Amino acid sequence: MLSRVARSAQRTPIRRQLVGARQFSSLDLIPNEPSRPSVKTEKVPGPKGIAASHEIGTFQDPRTHVIVPNYEESHGNYLVDADGNVLLDVFAQISSIALGYNVPALLELAKTDEFAKAAMNRPALGSFPPVQWTEWIKTGLLTVQPKGLDQLITTLCGSSANETAFKCSFMAYRQRERGGPDVPFTKEEMDSCMLNHTPGAPQLSVLSFKSGFHGRLFGSLSATRSKAIHKVDIPAFDWPAAPFPELKYPLNEHVKENEAEEKRCLEEYEKILIESKSTRPVAAVIIEPILSEGGDKHASNNYFRQLRLIAKKHGAFFIVDEVQTGVGATGTFWAHEKWGLQQGEEPDFVTFSKKMQAAGVFHKKETRPNAPYRNYNTWMGDPIRALQAREMIKIINQNNLVSHTARTGLNLSKSFKSLFETSNAKGKIMNFRGEGDGTYLAFDLTSPQLRDSFVGKMRNNGIQIGGCGEQTVRLRPMLTFGEKHSEILVSTIEKVLKELQDV
C-alpha cells in the first residue's frame, strides 16, 4: 500500500544532529490509535454530521463548521466524526492539539483530585493564587521559558496574550518617556485617560506586518492583516503595517532575489519606524516567526534578527507571537530559537496559546508595570490549563517529541519534494515551503478554488487538512505524528492529485 514517494522517504537518513535522540514510539503514548483512516459515507461530513451541524445552527452560526466530531471515540492523530468516519487529523483543531486525542496520560491527569479541584474552584489568580501556584508554574510553563524571559503573565487565549504584551509595551514605553518607574502620572494624564484622550490615552502604535495574524479582539485585530473579512466594519487603531518578504521558491533557485526582497522590506520597515515618530510612535513591533493564518509565509533567520535589532535601535519593544508556531511543531520548542539572537537581543515578549492549552506572555522583569492593578483582570489565566501544559511538557520531553518532529518533518519534506515533482502535481502545486521547520510545512495550489477542492477531497479520502492564506494548504499535525502517518498523508495527496487531474 505504500506509495512510491513514501517508500523513498523511508530510506532517507535523518539529519546528523538528531541521531541519538530516543525514537518516540506512539504505542506507549497513544495505544488505541487506529492504523489508518476509514471513510464510511460518500462524502465527509455525512448525513449525521450535516444534521448535527444543522441543529447547532438553530442557536449558533454553523457556516464555519467542517465536521462534527465525536471526541470520545477519537484517538491520537485520528478524529472520528458523527458518522463514524475516521480521519487522520493533520490540522489538529487549528494547530491546538499537541499530543493527540484522548491521550491516556492526560485523561489520567484530568481524573486526579488535583485537577478536578482546580477545575471547580477557579480562582481570581491575580489576588487569590492557589498555594500550589509556584510549584505548578516552576515545574511546568517556566521550564520552557524562552532564553532571557523569566517572567510570565498567564491569560486565557492568544489574542489576550498579545493584547497583554501590547499593554505592557505601551506602559513601559510611556514610563521611559516619563523618566522612569517612580515618576508619577500627571493630573492631566489621569483626567484625560478617563475621556480616552491624549495625553493619558497616548497616540502610540503597534507595528505589525502585512499578512500577519495576531487575534481578533480590538487591539489584536488592529494588528492583524490577514484577510479583509476579518476586519471589515470593525473600528481599528490607526497603526502601521510593514511589508513582509514575498519569497520565491524553491529558495535555492532564488537566493539573490530573496535577499533583495528581504532588504527592501527591512528598509521599508525602518522607514515606517522613523516616520511614525512624528505622528504615532511605534511602542511595539509584533511578528510571527512564520506568518501562519496569512498563508505560511517564511523569511530568513537573518531577516528576523534584523527586525529585532532595528526595533531596538528605534526604541520599540519586540513581541514574538508564537501562538501558532510555539510548542515544538517547527522542530525547536520555540520557532524563534532558530534566529540565533545573541544575549541582549532576545525578544521583549513571547506570547503563546493553542498547543500549550495554557496561554500567556513570557517577558522580562523590566516590563512588569510600575504599579499594581495596571495589568489585572478577574481570572488572569486558568490553573487547569497550566496543569495540562505541565503534563504535556513532561511528555514532550520524555519522548523527545520536538526532535522527533524535526526528523519527521525532514523526511516528509523529502517525500513532498519528490511527489511535487511528479507529473501529477505539475500545474497544481507550487511553493512548497517549511523544510527544516519540523512538520510546519505548506504548499500552494494554483488557485483558491483548487485549494478548496483539494482540501475537500482530502477529507473525503480520510484526511483532515487545513488551508490558510488565499490558496495555501498548511500542515499542522500533532507532535506524535510520525512516519506511518506521513506515509498515509503522502499517498493520499498522491491519490487526490490524480482525482483533481481527472476533473
Next chain:
Amino acid sequence: MLSRVARSAQRTPIRRQLVGARQFSSLDLIPNEPSRPSVKTEKVPGPKGIAASHEIGTFQDPRTHVIVPNYEESHGNYLVDADGNVLLDVFAQISSIALGYNVPALLELAKTDEFAKAAMNRPALGSFPPVQWTEWIKTGLLTVQPKGLDQLITTLCGSSANETAFKCSFMAYRQRERGGPDVPFTKEEMDSCMLNHTPGAPQLSVLSFKSGFHGRLFGSLSATRSKAIHKVDIPAFDWPAAPFPELKYPLNEHVKENEAEEKRCLEEYEKILIESKSTRPVAAVIIEPILSEGGDKHASNNYFRQLRLIAKKHGAFFIVDEVQTGVGATGTFWAHEKWGLQQGEEPDFVTFSKKMQAAGVFHKKETRPNAPYRNYNTWMGDPIRALQAREMIKIINQNNLVSHTARTGLNLSKSFKSLFETSNAKGKIMNFRGEGDGTYLAFDLTSPQLRDSFVGKMRNNGIQIGGCGEQTVRLRPMLTFGEKHSEILVSTIEKVLKELQDV
C-alpha cells in the same frame, strides 16, 4: 453569640412573593462547610501566605495578592488560606463562585469521563463542535436565555464577550447602513480595512457610562470608565461616555432629587447620541444593571428602560453587561429582568461570565453576521465551562437558590439598616444600597482609607470581603450564602466598626 442586630433580622418575615419557595438547606449541597471562621495568625495573611506570595513574586506581579488560598481545603462559603486561617468568603473570587468551594456535585461532574474527555480534547468550536454540543447547550446555557434572546455565542471571558457584542453591533449597524445583508462590501471597504482606515474600518463608537466597567482588552477598556489606573498609558478609541446618575441614599428620603438626577443623565445621554451622529455615530450602548467595579451604582428600573428606548430611537444596539450581575445574586437570574422591558424592548445583547464560569453573549438572530468567519476564533469558548454551567444551573434550580438569595438579601438588608443606625456606624458608614437586589449589597465608608482599613480588619476577623469604587464595600457572596452566614457577617461588621472607633 448572635449579635443584637442579627437576632432582630432572624425574626423578619420574608417577602410575600417568596413564600412557598422551597427552603434551601446548605447541608445537602455543601456538607463539609465549617460552622464559622477561624483565624490562627495575628494578621491575615500570615507568615506562610506572605512567603508563598513572595515566591510567586519571582516570576509574576504579587502586589495585587490578597491571600494565597488552599483551595483543596476550602468548603462552601469558607476559604482556607496558606496559614490554615478559615475565612467566610463574601467576595467569592471577585463574584465568580456561584455555589461554593469544592461542592461535591461539581467535583463529581469533574470526575466523569464526559468532563475529563472534554477537558483534554478542547475543540475549535467554530469548525469542529462536538457531537454533544447541542445537548450540552440546550439543556444548559440556553435554559437561562434572557427573554427574546435565543442565540448564543460562547467566549472565554467577560471582556471578550463584550467585545464580541461590540463587533456584532458594528457589523449589524453597517449592514443596516449598507441596505441589508445581501449588499456586498465595496472594494474600497475591503482595501481600506486592511489599512485600518475608513470606510472599511468605520468611525463608529460604543457609548458607555462614567464609572462603568466592561473589561480591559483594547475595545472593552475603551468602554471602561472605572479608574484611571486601569486606563492610563493605553491607547483608546475616541468613544463617548455618558453620565450615570449619582443617587442619594436612603432613596425614600431623596425621591425628587434622584428623579431629577436621572432625568438630567437621560437628557445628556440622548444629547450625546444625537451629537455623535455627525462625528462618530454610536453603534452600541453598553450598560451594567448595577455599575459594580465602579462603586455599586444603582439607578431606577425606569431609568434603564428609558436608556433602552432612547438607544432604539437613535438606532444604537443595546448591550446589557451582566458579567457581574448575572446568575442570581441580585435575586433574579438576570438583573435586567427587573426593568420591566416589554416584548420588542429586550436588549439586543446580554453578556455573561464570572459566576457562570462559561462566558458569552446571548443575542437575536438578526445580529448574526451576514457571512461566515466574521465572528470567529480558535476556541470560541470552552466546552468544560459549558458543562460546569449546565450543572450549576441545575443545582440553582433544584435548590431555588435565586429566591433563596432574594430572601437572604432582604433579611440582611434589614440587619444592615439596623446596624448602620447604631452609634458605632455613625460617621463611618453611609449610602447603604441594594435592598431588593438579593445579596448584591453595598455601602460606603467615609473615606478610601477607612474603607481599606475596614476590609483589612474584616479579614483579620475572619471575613474576606471586597471593595469597589473609591470607598465602597461590596457584598458578593455565593448563592449558598444564607442566614447563618449573614449572622456571622453582621456581628463581625459590628465588631470591626467598634475596632475602627477605638483607633
